[in-house]
Amino acid sequence: MSNTETVKELRNLTGLPFNEIKKALDAAGGDKAGAIEVLKGRGATVAEKKSSRITGEGIVEAYVHSNKKIGVLIELLCETDFVARNPIFSELAREIAMHVAAMDPKDSKELMGQPYIREQDITVAELITQYIAKLGENIKLGEFSRLQI
Secondary structure, three states: OEEEEEHHHHHHHHHOOOHHHHHHHOOOOOOHHHHHHHHHHHHHHHHHHOOOOOOOOOEEEEEEOOOOOOOEEEEEEEHHHHOOOOOOHHHHHHHHHHHHHHOOOOHHHHHOOOOOEEEEEEEHHHHHHHHHHHHHHOEEEEEEEEEEO
């Protein structure tokens, strides 16, 4: 696979900018798996740097399961209205709401530590970290509520 194809594949997989992917591939000596690990490390670094920023904007996401027996409301917070209106941010909110519907966490601490339902090798907290790296803003989970009949 050519370097350009690898960059495109990693771009589709991570949603990160091309220049970040290229730097990660260079740092990993062209190894795709190594580049993914480099990108994960950079995402954690970005999230750590942004963690003290105030999250005064965000959205409320609602999810009702197809059987109409489970419903979830979550509050997902970010720094700016610009990111709050971004479809990628809404995608994260929906993913977390579906996770809450499926896994029924008792509180935020339990939720953040749970393996993410669509990708069992990462936690919900790590999923949020990935989106912080993609969007370049601090993201925090606010309150959530799950109802079941």
